Amino acid sequence: MSRSPAPFGRRAAKIVARETLGAYVVIRASDPGGPVPRPGQFYMLQAAERWGGGEGERPFLPRAFSVLRMIGSPPTPELHFLIEDVGPGTNRLCELEAGEELLLVGPLGNGFEAPREGRGALLVGGGVGIAPLAIWQDELDASTPALLGFRDAEHAVGAGLMANASVATDDGSVGHHGLVTDLLEEQLDARGDELEVYACGPPAMLEAVRATCVRHAVPAQLALESGMACGFGACFGCVVPTVDGYVRLCLEGPVLDAERLVGAAAFAGTGAGH
Ligand SMILES: Cc1cc2nc3c(=O)[nH]c(=O)nc-3n(C[C@H](O)[C@H](O)[C@H](O)COP(=O)(O)OP(=O)(O)OC[C@H]3O[C@@H](n4cnc5c(N)ncnc54)[C@H](O)[C@@H]3O)c2cc1C
Numbered sequence: 665m666s667r668s669p670a671p672f673g674r675r676a677a678k679i680v681a682r683e684t685l686g687a688y689v690v691i692r693a694s695d696p697g698g699p700v701p702r703p704g705q706f707y708m709l710q711a712a713e714r715w716g717g718g719e720g721e722r723p724f725l726p727r728a729f730s731v732l733r734m735i736g737s738p739p740t741p742e743l744h745f746l747i748e749d750v751g752p753g754t755n756r757l758c759e760l761e762a763g764e765e766l767l768l769v770g771p772l773g774n775g776f777e778a779p780r781e782g783r784g785a786l787l788v789g790g791g792v793g794i795a796p797l798a799i800w801q802d803e804l805d806a807s808t809p810a811l812l813g814f815r816d817a818e819h820a821v822g823a824g825l826m827a828n829a830s831v832a833t834d835d836g837s838v839g840h841h842g843l844v845t846d847l848l849e850e851q852l853d854a855r856g857d858e859l860e861v862y863a864c865g866p867p868a869m870l871e872a873v874r875a876t877c878v879r880h881a882v883p884a885q886l887a888l889e890s891g892m893a894c895g896f897g898a899c900f901g902c903v904v905p906t907v908d909g910y911v912r913l914c915l916e917g918p919v920l921d922a923e924r925l926v927g928a929a930a931f932a933g934t935g936a937g938h
């Protein structure tokens with residue numbers, strides 16, 4: 665699996681800009697001297713100021729985020745993160761202003777691997793799960809097809825972050841009325857033997873992608889999420905079951921081959937309450 669090692673310890677990055685994108689926020693931070701992330705890797709983030717002390721004194725711990733893209737090159741790269749405000753940590757990150765400090769550890773985990781010989785990539789994203797696919801498409805080629813599923817039109821604005829995208833929405837307000845896995849099924853029926861699937865999204869979507877790919881005998885690399893307290897192997901909070909036993913997703917993932925997963929059980933964990 666492909667990995668850029670993170671430097672030991674936490675460092676401060678300056679927020680360069682915050683942009684609202686439909687239901688999401690993109691924060692951009694300069695990371696001078698930071699390693700170049702591999703697509704699919706993630707960072708543990710927290711605001712330098714006013715982190716904790718909210719409702720129930722949360723958030724206590726940093727939060728995990730896939731890198732959306734990296735603009736510019738070392739020594740002054742700019743990291744972008746796509747964030748959906750779902751709780752105290754994401755809420756605080758979404759209000760960061762230019763000039764404020766973001767504390768980060770990363771890049772962490774293992775990213776995506778190139779498609780197997782004779783196959784081309786098909787990207788499948790759900791909601792904020794499009795983040796690792798955008799940087800992967802940047803590296804592969806802008807013509808790499810992407811199938812993206814969203815709740816509604818406000819969330820589907822996020823599709824603008826990627827090229828060559830076909831969109832599905834739950835309410836039919838944009839693109840196909842239905843699930844992104846309907847679009848996947850069509851693609852795999854038509855040319856499954858030419859494709860390798862790369863997917864990230866909510867647990868139910870990932871399980872449907874896994875099952876669909878198994879049925880069509882198409883290889884898939886899935887970027888999973890689970891509750892992560894540390895991000896570097898110390899807490900065992902992120903374990904998922906695989907055919908080789910339990911693994912720590914922050915170390916062996918977050919990208920895992922679909923064939924290593926044991927079905928829906930791998931997608932059950934979430935990270936509430938830290
Ligand atoms: C490797 C990785 C990459 C991620 N990338 C992104 C990203 O690019 N953009 C983004 O917006 N979010 C991403 N997440 C999810 C993000 O970490 C959580 O939304 C965040 O921790 C929620 O913190 P909170 O304090 O705002 O809300 P909390 O109150 O902690 O959680 C709000 C709700 O989200 C659920 N939740 C929390 N963490 C997770 C999780 N890890 N998986 C599934 N459900 C969870 C909780 O059960 C709860 O229902 C990623 C998570 C992982 C593990």
Ligand code: FES
Nearest residue numbers: 895897899900914
């Ligand atoms: S998040 Fe702590 S071991 Fe994985």
